[in-house]
Each structure stands twice: as structure tokens, then as C-alpha cells.
Amino acid sequence: MNQLPMNQLETASGGKMSKIIVANWKMNGSNAFINTFFQKLTPKSPHKVVFCPPYPYLSVVSSHIKEYHYYLGAQDCHTNNAGAFTGDISAEMLIDIGCQYVILGHSERRQHHQETSDIVFKKSQMAIHTGLTPIICVGETLNDRNTKNHLDVVKQQLIQSIPQTTTPLIIAYEPVWAIGTGLTATLSDIVEMHQMITTHCQHKDKVLYGGSVTTDNASEILSQPNVDGVLVGGASLKPEMLNTIIE
Ligand code: 13P
Numbered sequence: 001m002n003q004l005p006m007n008q009l010e011t012a013s014g015g016k017m018s019k020i021i022v023a024n025w026k027m028n029g030s031n032a033f034i035n036t037f038f039q040k041l042t043p044k045s046p047h048k049v050v051f052c053p054p055y056p057y058l059s060v061v062s063s064h065i066k067e068y069h070y071y072l073g074a075q076d077c078h079t080n081n082a083g084a085f086t087g088d089i090s091a092e093m094l095i096d097i098g099c100q101y102v103i104l105g106h107s108e109r110r111q112h113h114q115e116t117s118d119i120v121f122k123k124s125q126m127a128i129h130t131g132l133t134p135i136i137c138v139g140e141t142l143n144d145r146n147t148k149n150h151l152d153v154v155k156q157q158l159i160q161s162i163p164q165t166t167t168p169l170i171i172a173y174e175p176v177w178a179i180g181t182g183l184t185a186t187l188s189d190i191v192e193m194h195q196m197i198t199t200h201c202q203h204k205d206k207v208l209y210g211g212s213v214t215t216d217n218a219s220e221i222l223s224q225p226n227v228d229g230v231l232v233g234g235a236s237l238k239p240e241m242l243n244t245i246i247e
Pocket of ligand 1: 024106174178179180181182210211212213231232233234235
């Protein structure tokens with residue numbers, strides 16, 4: 001692994017370059033957990049930190065993060081803004097309760113809810129139209145990578161999932177085989193994929209890496225060119241770990 005020194009995170013002026021750290025709590029948390037969590041969280045960060053708890057806890061987390069100037073995101077939204085869609089949540093509702101971001105097309109939604117790139121495209125359109133910044137997830141399976149199709153697969157996901165817009169977007173590269181497995185892509189694999197994603201995005205879009213990001217690998221991943229931040233699952237549920245990643 002070609003490691004870059006930590007000072008790659010410094011800007012030319014010597015200041016710290018701001019990164020985006022997104023905490024995807026998935027289907028985890030409770031009121032008691034959230035109370036304890038925020039007692040242990042370091043209050044301030046030079047980085048943009050976005051919390052994406054499950055829907056029932058969005059407002060609770062919102063009240064905790066206001067004083068820290070952190071941001072709120074949801075883990076999904078519907079393609080429509082209102083109507084007879086039992087169990088669904090709209091982008092308008094998310095804006096109404098203070099969300100700024102929404103994760104869309106996560107591989108767990110693609111896998112367990114049969115979400116196609118076409119659905120992700122429509123959800124992204126609605127999110128953008130409503131004023132949310134979508135965090136659009138793409139990533140290859142292990143089979144795609146082993147058969148050397150990873151770049152083509154992700155390129156197709158980008159083409160099919162991302163609507164034409166002048167709104168700056170966030171794209172999250174999450175190799176499916178690295179999610180919750182303890183396996184991470186090598187630094188050169190991350191750089192290669194982010195390079196490809198960058199050439200298919202608008203200049204102002206941000207590209208995050210996700211997949212078993214921990215305190216052990218966050219700083220070197222964040223030091224890579226074209227890595228604007230990280231999307232963190234398991235480690236974001238541990239305040240001590242999240243503090244270290246943010247720092
Ligand atoms: P882990 O960090 O637990 O691998 O999860 C990654 C992820 O899916 C974030 O969206």
C-alpha cells in the first residue's frame with residue numbers, strides 16, 4: 001500500500017483541509033444509546049460531520065448535534081413527495097424535520113429492497129428537487145472485482161443512478177465486499193476508482209469512500225487524492241472511534 005504522510009491533509013496555507021465524515025448508523029440505536037453517545041462525542045470538528053440515524057431518531061439526534069454544528073441525514077427517501085405509500089418517508093418530510101442530506105442507493109437497499117439504479121435515479125431527482133443533498137452510493141461485488149469488471153460496473157451505476165443537475169452531489173464508493181467485513185480496498189484501488197468516478201462527475205461533486213473504515217485506516221484513506229471524505233458504518237456507532245476518525 002502506497003501510504004501518503006498525514007500532512008497531505010494540510011492545505012497549501014497550512015490549514016487543515018476540510019473532509020466529510022458521514023456516520024451511517026443503519027438500523028441501530030435507541031434513546032438510551034443516543035444519550036450516552038453524545039456525552040462521549042468530541043464537540044467541535046474542522047470537518048463536516050453528518051449523522052444518519054434511523055428515521056425515528058432523526059429529531060432526537062438533531063437536538064443533540066445543533067450545538068456542535070454537525071449535519072443531519074436520512075438513510076433513504078421515496079421517489080414521491082406524498083401519497084398512498086404506507087411505510088415510506090418523503091424528501092419533503094426530511095427537509096421539514098431538519099435534514100440536509102440523504103443516503104441513496106446503499107448496497108443494502110439495492111440488495112434487500114431490490115432497488116435498481118433507475119429507482120436511485122428517481123429518488124436522487126426528488127431529493128435534489130426538494131433541497132436535500134443526496135449521498136449516492138455505488139460499488140462493485142467481489143465477483144465484479146475478481147473478474148476485473150469493477151470499473152465498468154461502477155461506471156454503469158454512475159450513469160444510471162445520477163441525474164443531470166448543477167447541484168453539487170456526494171458520491172460514495174462502497175465496494176460491497178468491504179462493507180461490514182473488516183476488508184478494505186487497497187489505497188491504490190480506492191485512488192483508481194475515485195479517479196474514474198471524478199471523471200464522470202461534476203467538478204464540484206464530492207467523492208467519499210466507505211467499507212470497513214476504522215480508526216486504523218481512516219487517516220490514510222482520507223489522505224488519498226480524490227478522497228473527499230468517508231462513509232462510516234460500524235465504527236460510527238462507537239463514539240471513541242468516531243472521535244478519533246474525526247480528529
Ligand atoms: P461498515 O463501515 O460497517 O463497513 O459499513 C460501511 C457502510 O455501509 C456505510 O454506509
